[in-house]
Amino acid sequence: MAFKTLLTLLAVLLCANAVFGVNVISKATWGGRAATGCSNLASNLSYVVIHHTAGTYCSTKTACSQQMRNMQNYHMDSLGWADIGYNFLIGGDGQVYEGRGWNTLGAHATSWNSKSIGISFMGNYNNNVPTAAQIAAAKALLADAVSRGQIKSNYILYGHRQVGSTECPGNNLYAEIKKWSNWRA
Ligand SMILES: *[C@@H]1O[C@H](CO)[C@@H](O)[C@H](O)[C@H]1NC(C)=O
Numbered sequence: 795m796a797f798k799t800l801l802t803l804l805a806v807l808l809c810a811n812a813v814f815g816v817n818v819i820s821k822a823t824w825g826g827r828a829a830t831g832c833s834n835l836a837s838n839l840s841y842v843v844i845h846h847t848a849g850t851y852c853s854t855k856t857a858c859s860q861q862m863r864n865m866q867n868y869h870m871d872s873l874g875w876a877d878i879g880y881n882f883l884i885g886g887d888g889q890v891y892e893g894r895g896w897n898t899l900g901a902h903a904t905s906w907n908s909k910s911i912g913i914s915f916m917g918n919y920n921n922n923v924p925t926a927a928q929i930a931a932a933k934a935l936l937a938d939a940v941s942r943g944q945i946k947s948n949y950i951l952y953g954h955r956q957v958g959s960t961e962c963p964g965n966n967l968y969a970e971i972k973k974w975s976n977w978r979a
């Protein structure tokens with residue numbers, strides 16, 4: 795009986811990994827600096843805001859890690875922020891990169907920072923087109939967020955342009971997220 799329970803538990807753990815498949819490239823792995831401060835971001839949030847970085851596209855872990863370091867330096871040294879602005883980023887390599895993470899207030903959408911998770915695709919999606927791997931990574935991250943209770947299961951997903959006067963997240967990415975089930979007009 796105990797062995798069967800163990801097998802069931804193992805299966806659940808393995809299935810959970812298979813379903814969510816979220817392998818986040820940690821700040822330590824991409825070579826990020828420690829934040830200079832942080833404010834708490836609540837769990838059980840109602841919103842997700844999708845961005846693009848409007849910067850350079852990258853398609854390897856090495857190149858995306860370099861982009862992460864460049865962006866963090868810009869946000870901290872030029873803009874004076876405590877850390878890279880977004881909660882998570884999606885590389886052109888189809889990997890999720892750790893930004894501020896789940897429970898740290900982001901700097902990505904002014905008055906929406908305190909009620910949303912900000913996820914940014916690396917690149918300029920007026921020109922770049924989100925790949926199937928990137929879309930799958932973002933959706934897996936969102937499913938993981940629901941399973942962790944970070945966002946409500948009926949969360950509303952917006953493109954940055956819907957909550958601010960910006961072209962972000964670029965026309966190609968905006969066209970893509972409009973097809974996602976939690977997107978709302
Ligand atoms: C999340 O918020 C909803 C109300 O929007 C509430 O019904 C639910 O209990 C909350 N869940 C947690 C884990 O706090």
Ligand SMILES: [Zn+2]
Pocket residue numbers: 844845846902954960962963
């Ligand atoms: Zn944006």
